[in-house]
Amino acid sequence: MHFKARSSVALADATLQANLRKFQSTGFTALRAKAVAEFGPELFEALRGEGAAIRDRSLAHLDAWLERFEAEAVRRGATVLFAETRAEACELLIDICRRHGVRKAIKSKSMLSEEAGVNEALAANGITPIETDLGEYILQLAGEPPSHIIAPALHKSKEEVAVLFEAHHHAPRKDDIPRMTREAREVLREHFLSADLGISGGNFLIAETGSGVIVTNEGNGRMVTTLPRVHVCITGIEKVLPTLEDFSTLLRLLTRSATGQSISNYVSLFTGPRGRQDRDGPEHMVFILVDAGRTSLVGGDMQEMLRCIRCGACMNHCPVYRAVGGHSYGWVYPGPMGAVLTPSYMGLANALDLPHAATLCGACSVACPVKIPLPELLRKLREKQVDRGLRPRSERAAIRLWSWTARRPRLYALATAIAVRLLRILGGRDGMISMLPFGGEWTRGRFFPAPKSGRTFRSLYASRPKPARNRGQTTVFSSKQQ
Amino acid sequence: MRVGLFVTCLVDLMRPSIGFAALKLLENAGYEVTVPAMQTCCGQPGWNSGDREAARALAERLIAQFEECRYVVVPSGSCAGMIRAHFPEVFEDEPAMLAKARGLVARTYELTEFLTRMAKRASVSASFDGTVTYHDSCSGLREIGVKVQPRQLLAKVAGLKLVEMEECETCCGFGGTFSIKYGEISSAMAEKKCANIEATGAQAVVLGDLGCMLNIEGRLRRRGDVKTRVLHVAEVLAGTTEG
Numbered sequence: 001m002h003f004k005a006r007s008s009v010a011l012a013d014a015t016l017q018a019n020l021r022k023f024q025s026t027g028f029t030a031l032r033a034k035a036v037a038e039f040g041p042e043l044f045e046a047l048r049g050e051g052a053a054i055r056d057r058s059l060a061h062l063d064a065w066l067e068r069f070e071a072e073a074v075r076r077g078a079t080v081l082f083a084e085t086r087a088e089a090c091e092l093l094i095d096i097c098r099r100h101g102v103r104k105a106i107k108s109k110s111m112l113s114e115e116a117g118v119n120e121a122l123a124a125n126g127i128t129p130i131e132t133d134l135g136e137y138i139l140q141l142a143g144e145p146p147s148h149i150i151a152p153a154l155h156k157s158k159e160e161v162a163v164l165f166e167a168h169h170h171a172p173r174k175d176d177i178p179r180m181t182r183e184a185r186e187v188l189r190e191h192f193l194s195a196d197l198g199i200s201g202g203n204f205l206i207a208e209t210g211s212g213v214i215v216t217n218e219g220n221g222r223m224v225t226t227l228p229r230v231h232v233c234i235t236g237i238e239k240v241l242p243t244l245e246d247f248s249t250l251l252r253l254l255t256r257s258a259t260g261q262s263i264s265n266y267v268s269l270f271t272g273p274r275g276r277q278d279r280d281g282p283e284h285m286v287f288i289l290v291d292a293g294r295t296s297l298v299g300g301d302m303q304e305m306l307r308c309i310r311c312g313a314c315m316n317h318c319p320v321y322r323a324v325g326g327h328s329y330g331w332v333y334p335g336p337m338g339a340v341l342t343p344s345y346m347g348l349a350n351a352l353d354l355p356h357a358a359t360l361c362g363a364c365s366v367a368c369p370v371k372i373p374l375p376e377l378l379r380k381l382r383e384k385q386v387d388r389g390l391r392p393r394s395e396r397a398a399i400r401l402w403s404w405t406a407r408r409p410r411l412y413a414l415a416t417a418i419a420v421r422l423l424r425i426l427g428g429r430d431g432m433i434s435m436l437p438f439g440g441e442w443t444r445g446r447f448f449p450a451p452k453s454g455r456t457f458r459s460l461y462a463s464r465p466k467p468a469r470n471r472g473q474t475t476v477f478s479s480k481q482q
Numbered sequence: 483m484r485v486g487l488f489v490t491c492l493v494d495l496m497r498p499s500i501g502f503a504a505l506k507l508l509e510n511a512g513y514e515v516t517v518p519a520m521q522t523c524c525g526q527p528g529w530n531s532g533d534r535e536a537a538r539a540l541a542e543r544l545i546a547q548f549e550e551c552r553y554v555v556v557p558s559g560s561c562a563g564m565i566r567a568h569f570p571e572v573f574e575d576e577p578a579m580l581a582k583a584r585g586l587v588a589r590t591y592e593l594t595e596f597l598t599r600m601a602k603r604a605s606v607s608a609s610f611d612g613t614v615t616y617h618d619s620c621s622g623l624r625e626i627g628v629k630v631q632p633r634q635l636l637a638k639v640a641g642l643k644l645v646e647m648e649e650c651e652t653c654c655g656f657g658g659t660f661s662i663k664y665g666e667i668s669s670a671m672a673e674k675k676c677a678n679i680e681a682t683g684a685q686a687v688v689l690g691d692l693g694c695m696l697n698i699e700g701r702l703r704r705r706g707d708v709k710t711r712v713l714h715v716a717e718v719l720a721g722t723t724e725g
Binding site: 323356384403407430460 | 502521
């Protein structure tokens, strides 16, 4: 099923639409706007510039920073593994599980684990994965993928979650969020204490210290990374930053852009396993750093996409995302960033409709904390589709015909004169066309306003009586000719 | 001072009155206006559809059409945005054309931008009896920074009261070919825009782009609203809204 079919289902789903409306009215855009206003809009603009520059510096020497990261992490007792593909990432993880006799793994939120299908791989090898981020936990029970990268279950209402908890927790249904959350915490606590492995994502990797970072609000990430014997941080290779100083700049951008917080409830840096002096922490700490298509973007015209720090601001501000929700986008990453990432990682031909699933309104790039020119990248993907002959022939022909005619002004004048007259007739007395030839998509939900005059501006202008042209004087005929 | 008016293809075809309103405003401001007769389209449909070649051919034509003009004024944020933000990209690998494109970029203005920034003589002497709300078109707003200019000019229209709607900067759902590729999503977005317009109680929504205009008007009428008028800012400023 393609974006169009999925979005059609989404638009017809009254519950989803209500949930999306609620997300929009109480959601992250207003919180971000408030945070930016408090920070100072000009300062925030400058910070965005710095953020973009830091990400560009990191990506310009990605190999060198990864090597530095590896050396520093190893020096502090961690293991660093590189996976070229998603499948390889899963294999490495399963191998770690076997070596440490892992039966149960607890997870904090990780989009890369969604990308790689970590839960499915674990389950297939007899290991029970337990999501501990509340949203991800809800979706694990529901058997659904996330619909937003930081608020994965925003498509679900409180009532839907209550039904789900009742069925899975075998407890009477609760109808208020604090009691539902308490119930989930009680269930999860057992898992926190009995798991052999903790799997986290990584918002950033710090090259100079060999640390991984997670930026969270629920506190589950702390437990996942410290309670079990083994901690595996699985993330993309592009997440590396040179210094802690760079990280502090990006942290200010990340939380404000994501949830409007000046800082999240938890910011956890993990640097190696438990040391001799430490009372807590895992005995083993492993980084699995995954490429999965990222290096193919380095040095190309999509490289700016690798700046992404996964804040979700682009989708929060995207009117298309807000209308159809995240599941319409079909893969792990929704919204504008997903519309760029999915074809980039899964192949242009495998996501033909996504680069077109945007009005190019630019709201995403204005909100992006690292100034990714998302509309520009989407347009470039459209151009690649045309270059590789992946667009429908009728669409190509229409654009070609328009361009060909518009280069021949006399023919164009004739063709437009006819078209305008026909459309005017179609518009009838009220000037509204309810069925547009070749424009059925338009008239599904709208009328097409007919031309107001039966003639084009150019023909009216050419035939207007020429007054003695006094410089700067209004020509009295101009407004009467309409 | 010679000003070239690029009426844009949609004004040419759909709403000639807007072209004449723009003409009147520029002439009132004291400019000698030329309307190159062979002008057609800026190439935006091709560009946004990924057809660089089609866009390039039309961009080259447009540059030639307006070569003689000291300024080029466009009653559309998205066509002005195409020239200002994208023509240099169209010719990025052709140094000679790139220089010409940059020359045009430096001389091109969206209509309200031109009237507020360049025009020495006041151009607005219109009146409008009623309340209006303003929809910020995406390209004008985010590609060339048209935000305060139309509001400054509307403030000079006698009798006109501006009330801002919720989410005035949110896309109406037009998006060029998006509107005919994803009609259902496009209409759903237009519906939200219309609801925000109607919530202000304004008699008219004023805007600066034909795409948004057709989209919003088409949706308003379809949902049964025959009262709320959809007006281009040029018509309001020129006092030609009764045409």
